[in-house]
Amino acid sequence: MAGAPQYLLALYIAEHREAPPVSPGVVADLLDRSPATVTERFQRLAEEGLVEYEPYEGVTLTPAGRQAAEPLHESYVTVSWFFRVVLELDSSEREAMELAGAVSPAVAERLAALLPVEESPSLEAE
Template sequence: MSSADQYLLAVYIESQQTGAPASSGAVADRLARSQASATEMLHRLDDQGLVVYEPYDGATLTPAGRDRAEALHDSYVTLSWFFRSVLELETHESEAMELAGVIDPSVAERLTTVLPIGNPRSEGDQ
């Protein structure tokens, strides 16, 4: 996954969990990066029109950023479920975060059909 994709996904997850703009500190914590690195990337994503970043308030996804982040989130949930349920990895969330943008969405969709316990997307894994 590109670094930008990881940040978009992190902003999406943080915003979904808190109902507020994602702070650079929360995004940095989720990605195990420095706050300075997170702030820099959020500025870049703002320049690209994928987020609106306000210092001290945080980042909010634009419609284009939300579309990309939602697609990434679907793959992230499926991969996280697979890594946790099938491979029993303790690092399932970080592994899924790394790979969500790398696999084709059709691969993630097919993976949901072979997972042992129903549809992971209905479980609300974030």
């Protein structure tokens, strides 16, 4: 999935790792995309009111973007933990990033229910 949800999720994670605005290059690294591709997507997301993009400054989630990204992050955390604990995938975070926007909250809840209690993920931001 290379759509808006993946970019919003990556920006949400990046904003929790460093103070916004976030450089498109940081998000490009998270998504294994070129900075130009990420910049182009952020320009479109800015038109939709989900991010604020300032050339040469970076990008920041708007309140609407944050509202859209929070449930994506919850799904991402759950899917990542499921892939790591149950499927024992080394690439659990990358795979979860690809699927986070495609997994409904109901599916994420069911996956979380399959995790051992001591392994259950925290849905707090990283």
